Amino acid sequence: MSAIEGLLAALPADRVVTDPDVMDQYRHDRALTATAGKPLAVVRAQCVDDVVATLELATATxxxxxxxxAGTGLxxxxxxxxxxxxxxxxxMNRILSIDVGQRTATVEPGVLNGDLATxxxxxxxxxxxxxSSRAIxxxxGNVATNAxxxxxxxxxxxxxxxLALKAVLANGTVINTGSSVRKNVAGLxxxxxxxxxxxxxxxxxEVTVRLRPAPRPPSTLVAIFPSCEAAGAAVIAIDAVAEFSLVEVMDRTTINAVEDHLTMGLDRSAGALLVVQSDSACAYDDVVAADEVCVALGASYTAATADVTEGAAILHARHSAIPALERSGATLLDDVGVPKPRLAELIAGVEAIATARNLTIATFGHAGDGNLHPTIVYDPADPIAFETAKTAFGEILDVALALGGTITGEHGVGQIKRAWLPSQVGETERALMDGIxxxxxxxxxxxxGKAT
Ligand SMILES: Cc1cc2nc3c(=O)[nH]c(=O)nc-3n(C[C@H](O)[C@H](O)[C@H](O)COP(=O)(O)OP(=O)(O)OC[C@H]3O[C@@H](n4cnc5c(N)ncnc54)[C@H](O)[C@@H]3O)c2cc1C
Incomplete structure (x- = not known):
């Protein structure tokens, strides 16, 4: 029996797709540089039994x-x-339970992050x-990429x-890991x-997640610096004054793209912009303390606010980075991490690549975690520009590795970063991964051919 005959025999007919046009929608995620093959069939599972039947058949054949x-992977x-x-x-998109007392929820894997949050x-x-993709x-996918x-x-x-997972092994065996108990250290x-x-x-x-009490309204600080070095120093220094709930950075290229897009009055000559939020019980005091640190480290402009609407407007600038860049061409989003003291060196390294390759590369991201998204803008109609963008994408990974960093802070290795994994992870460690x-x-x- 062929794999397709087996699937059709084992599953209700509406689960199995073999129409090439429909299957085409299931071939790609959002990574522009990754290749995609042609599947034999698509199974649209609706329950655990569908997954079990599919995997048993896949193993047998x-x-x-x-x-x-959801195919939003990068x-x-x-x-x-x-x-x-x-x-x-x-x-498989049902929220199975929300336990308010235990502060846990159990969901099927297809539930959208934003739907669970709501x-x-x-x-x-x-x-x-x-x-940022939580709505889609x-x-x-979040669990599988550790988003x-x-x-x-x-x-x-x-x-x-x-806290806990239900999963199906390649041979169709269902396993349960972890526990909905909030503390559990039994076994590996x-x-x-x-x-x-x-x-x-x-x-x-199936995924059981830990929930938290609703967060307090945040206070927000925006600080503009003449250089990335000064902003990088501030990212380190503010750690000493409070634990912040958000520390995001935009470099000069990003600031200019956002200003072109939103006309907010951002300083186009600035080297970097930081957005910092605190949601602690003394949130406003926290951001005022961070404000003082930023001024001491050379910030040319700062503004702190406890007003949630004003804070959201400031954060909107950071959230607009990708749409702002997309006005100039296609975007290739990288995802690298470095130790926080090396953030400015990472941005400088990316700027050097942009200059050498005559490309626009805007860097923004989660400065507080040392995790940035240098984003290459290129003309999608120009195949040479696409090749140059791909080369620059790899060079950015090399810069992150040279700074003692990682090739991915949150998007995963997938297909497109696999060639760099041996440069980050030792031979013995990779052998352990293969063994697992x-x-x-x-x-x-x-x-x-993915991930490891
Ligand atoms: C505009 C935009 C913004 C983004 N912002 C962020 C961000 O801020 N942070 C971030 O981390 N990511 C971000 N991403 C990337 C992406 O949204 C995440 O990687 C997300 O976790 C992928 O979820 P998905 O459901 O789309 O998974 P998919 O893309 O469908 O799959 C991703 C990986 O998970 C595996 N997988 C999916 N479901 C399962 C399952 N049930 N069991 C086992 N393996 C599975 C797939 O095989 C694949 O390897 C962004 C993407 C876009 C397009």
Whole structure:
């Protein structure tokens, strides 16, 4: 029996797609530079049994399986491989329970991050991990990439909020990891092993997350610096005055793009702009203290506010970075991290690449975590420009590695960063990763060629 015949026999007919036009929508994520193969079939799973049947069949026929959430990934992790089954968990999108007493929620993997956040907010609770894509990305994808966001500087990434998982192994066996108990140290932490595994170890079919009480309204500081060095020094120095809930940076290229887009009166000659928020019980005192630090370190302009609407307007500038850049061309978003004292060197290294390659590269991101998104703008109609952009993308990874950093702070390795992994992770450590993959997936059918 062929894999397709097997799928059609094992699953209700509406779950299996073989129409090439429909399958085309399941071939790519949002990574522009990643290649995508042609799948044999797409399975739109609606329940755990669908996932089990698909994986049993895939194992029996030795067919590769690419699991797909909402397809918003930026590393090619969900891109199809020739002859694979794309296993979509998007339709498994029920919020199964919200336990206000325990402050936990259990959801299917296709639930969108933003939908979970809204549902728990209605119960006075907060799901903290806040990727900018939260309105369009799924919790299963967030778990598989260990997604981050702006609030991670204080509250941590997705993995810090996952208590338990239900997942299906390549051979169709259902496993349960972790516990909905808020403290649990029994045995090896299989939950943590699955988090960030980018669809290579198992298919996540249920996620129990930790919730928090609703956050207090934040106070906000904006500080403008003549140079990235001064802004970088401020990012370190403000750590000594409070624990901030958001510390974001924009470089000069980003500031100018945003000013072109929004006309907010931003100083086009500035070297860098910081947005800092605190949501502590003394939030305004915190940002005033940060303000003093920024002024002492040479900020040319600062403004602190406890007004939430004003704060949101300031943050809007940072959130507008990508739409502002997209007005000038296609964008290739990188995702690198460095130790915080080296932030200014990272930005300088990116500027040097932009100059050498005659490219626009705007750098912005989560300064408080040392995680930045240098974003290359290029003409999508010009194949040479695209090749140059790809080269610059790789050179940015090299700069981050040379600074003792990482090739990815939150988007994952996927397909597009795999070639750089050996430069970051030692041989023995990679062998351990390969060994773990073999234990979970002995025949190597889960997302081959991705992640490790
Ligand atoms: C505009 C924009 C802004 C973004 N901002 C951020 C940001 O701030 N922070 C951030 O971290 N990311 C960001 N991203 C990237 C992306 O949204 C995240 O990586 C997200 O976690 C991917 O979720 P998804 O549901 O789209 O997963 P997909 O893209 O479908 O898949 C991503 C990976 O997860 C695996 N996977 C998906 N579902 C499952 C499952 N059920 N079981 C096992 N493996 C699975 C896939 O195989 C793949 O390897 C952004 C993307 C866009 C387009």
């Amino acid at each position: 030795n067919t590769p399986v690419v699991t797909r959430g 590393a090619g992790g969900a891109n199809a491989i020739d002859g694979c089954i794309v296993l979509s968990t998007a339709a 549902a728990v907010a209605e119960r006075g609770l907060w799901y903290a991990p806040d990727p 990305c799924s919790i299963g 981050g966001g702006a609030c991670c500087v204080k509250y941590g990434v997705t993995g810090d909020h996952v 932490d299989l939950t943590k092993i699955l988090i960030g595994s980018e669809g290579t170890l198992a298919v996540v079919v 993959r073999r234990v979970f997936d002995p025949s190597g059918i889960l997302n081959p």
